[in-house]
Amino acid sequence: MKATSDWKQMKREGDRITMVTAYDYPSARQSEAAGLDTLLVGDSLGMTVLGYDSTVQVTMDDMIHHAKAVRRGAPDTYIVVDMPFGSYHANEDDAVGNVLKLYQQTGANAIKLEGVGCLDIIRRTVAAGVPIVGHLGLTPQSVGVTGFRMQAGTHDAAMQLIEDAKAVEAAGACMVVLEAIPSDLAGKITSTLSIPTIGIGAGVDVDGQVLVYHDVLQYGTDRLPKFVKPYADFNTAGVEGLRAYAEAVKAARFPDEDTTYKRKVFEE
Numbered sequence: 001m002k003a004t005s006d007w008k009q010m011k012r013e014g015d016r017i018t019m020v021t022a023y024d025y026p027s028a029r030q031s032e033a034a035g036l037d038t039l040l041v042g043d044s045l046g047m048t049v050l051g052y053d054s055t056v057q058v059t060m061d062d063m064i065h066h067a068k069a070v071r072r073g074a075p076d077t078y079i080v081v082d083m084p085f086g087s088y089h090a091n092e093d094d095a096v097g098n099v100l101k102l103y104q105q106t107g108a109n110a111i112k113l114e115g116v117g118c119l120d121i122i123r124r125t126v127a128a129g130v131p132i133v134g135h136l137g138l139t140p141q142s143v144g145v146t147g148f149r150m151q152a153g154t155h156d157a158a159m160q161l162i163e164d165a166k167a168v169e170a171a172g173a174c175m176v177v178l179e180a181i182p183s184d185l186a187g188k189i190t191s192t193l194s195i196p197t198i199g200i201g202a203g204v205d206v207d208g209q210v211l212v213y214h215d216v217l218q219y220g221t222d223r224l225p226k227f228v229k230p231y232a233d234f235n236t237a238g239v240e241g242l243r244a245y246a247e248a249v250k251a252a253r254f255p256d257e258d259t260t261y262k263r264k265v266f267e268e
């Protein structure tokens with residue numbers, strides 16, 4: 001398993017960091033078998049596996065439930081878990097308590113928080129011993145304010161994001177996710193920071209990439225964000241498999257010899 005101290009070293013050596021989201025035991029098992037450097041139990045699980053229209057409805061209990069399953073499926077992979085909406089903005093003491101709770105109860109290796117409004121929480125939880133990942137650019141928990149669209153598209157907003165990224169590093173984060181921003185800005189931030197940047201819709205000039213499991217594999221998703229390139233088609237494979245199963249049942253071709261217990265318990 002990677003350690004938090006490995007991330008900066010990978011950046012220095014130009015060894016690109018691979019990350020994918022995982023939400024449950026089977027997706028975690030597959031991701032570990034595929035050799036991903038790190039997994040993210042993203043609050044995007046609210047959309048991909050719970051069917052909400054945003055991540056805002058996701059709770060601490062949801063994150064704990066899913067993260068524990070991911071840890072069981074990927075015991076030897078570095079796991080980052082998202083703090084959900086509402087768990088770190090009401091007041092700082094509760095926020096710190098919730099970070100510690102998520103870290104302690106799930107066996108996560110790091111906890112991720114969105115935005116630049118939580119610098120004190122990052123400082124306090126890193127001081128308490130929790131590795132923290134930042135997340136800037138499009139921060140989906142602010143969908144009501146920003147929409148799901150590219151961020152920092154003007155020179156001023158780009159300059160601000162560079163300052164925000166420096167502040168997140170200075171607060172003690174060990175990595176930062178950059179979501180849906182122009183690639184030249186992501187490149188600038190990447191060369192400015194000594195911690196790795198993990199891009200999603202941030203171009204190739206970053207230190208690593210993250211995508212949503214269900215997007216990479218086309219599993220239960222229909223409309224994909226602009227920045228997604230799918231690498232498999234679970235939708236087609238799944239529907240074809242289920243249709244074949246239903247047809248076999250209708251035609252009494254399933255169950256067959258091999259899938260039937262044949263011990264006789266009644267006299268002829």
Ligand SMILES: Nc1nc(=O)c2c([nH]1)NC[C@@H]1CN(c3ccc(C(=O)N[C@@H](CCC(=O)O)C(=O)O)cc3)CN21
Nearest residue numbers: 044047048055140148149150180212215221224225226
């Ligand atoms: N399945 C999934 N994949 C993701 O990458 C993802 C989630 N869910 N849920 C949480 C956020 C939301 N994300 C999104 C969703 C859509 C766009 C998108 O396609 N934006 C378009 C339309 C912009 C507009 O409405 O003007 C774009 O071209 O940027 C971007 C990020 C990224 N995250």
Ligand SMILES: CC(C)C(=O)C(=O)O
Nearest residue numbers: 021042043044177200
């Ligand atoms: C898209 C990534 C960065 C995320 O935060 C999530 O999946 O929740």
Ligand SMILES: [Mg+2]
Nearest residue numbers: 042043044082
């Ligand atoms: Mg998230």
